[in-house]
Amino acid sequence: MAKLTFLPTSKTYEVAPGTSYLDFCQKHTEVPQDFGCTVGSCGTCRLVVEKGAESLNPITSEESETLEMCTDVPGARLGCQLILNGDVALRPVD
Numbered sequence: 001m002a003k004l005t006f007l008p009t010s011k012t013y014e015v016a017p018g019t020s021y022l023d024f025c026q027k028h029t030e031v032p033q034d035f036g037c038t039v040g041s042c043g044t045c046r047l048v049v050e051k052g053a054e055s056l057n058p059i060t061s062e063e064s065e066t067l068e069m070c071t072d073v074p075g076a077r078l079g080c081q082l083i084l085n086g087d088v089a090l091r092p093v094d
């Protein structure tokens with residue numbers, strides 16, 4: 001199992017490798033993550049990967065384009081596009 005940690009609280013969950021972050025959040029509604037379109041175009045789900053970026057699916061050109069429009073925070077990703085393949089620590093973008 002992989003570990004998914006939310007910062008700054010350090011609340012940690014175990015997830016099966018290959019789990020969609022969107023699916024995980026829809027099953028765990030207590031986690032601090034907002035979604036809008038769920039298809040990578042609105043930017044509502046942006047977050048920062050503090051640890052374990054290598055354990056996520058690679059960023060696509062479509063995800064990069066959306067991120068360029070909604071944040072300038074280095075290391076940002078779109079939660080609705082993430083696949084969790086290993087241990088990661090995530091932090092919401094302010």
Ligand code: FES
Pocket residue numbers: 034035036037038039040041042043044045046066078079080081
């Ligand atoms: S929910 Fe719209 S980009 Fe992720």
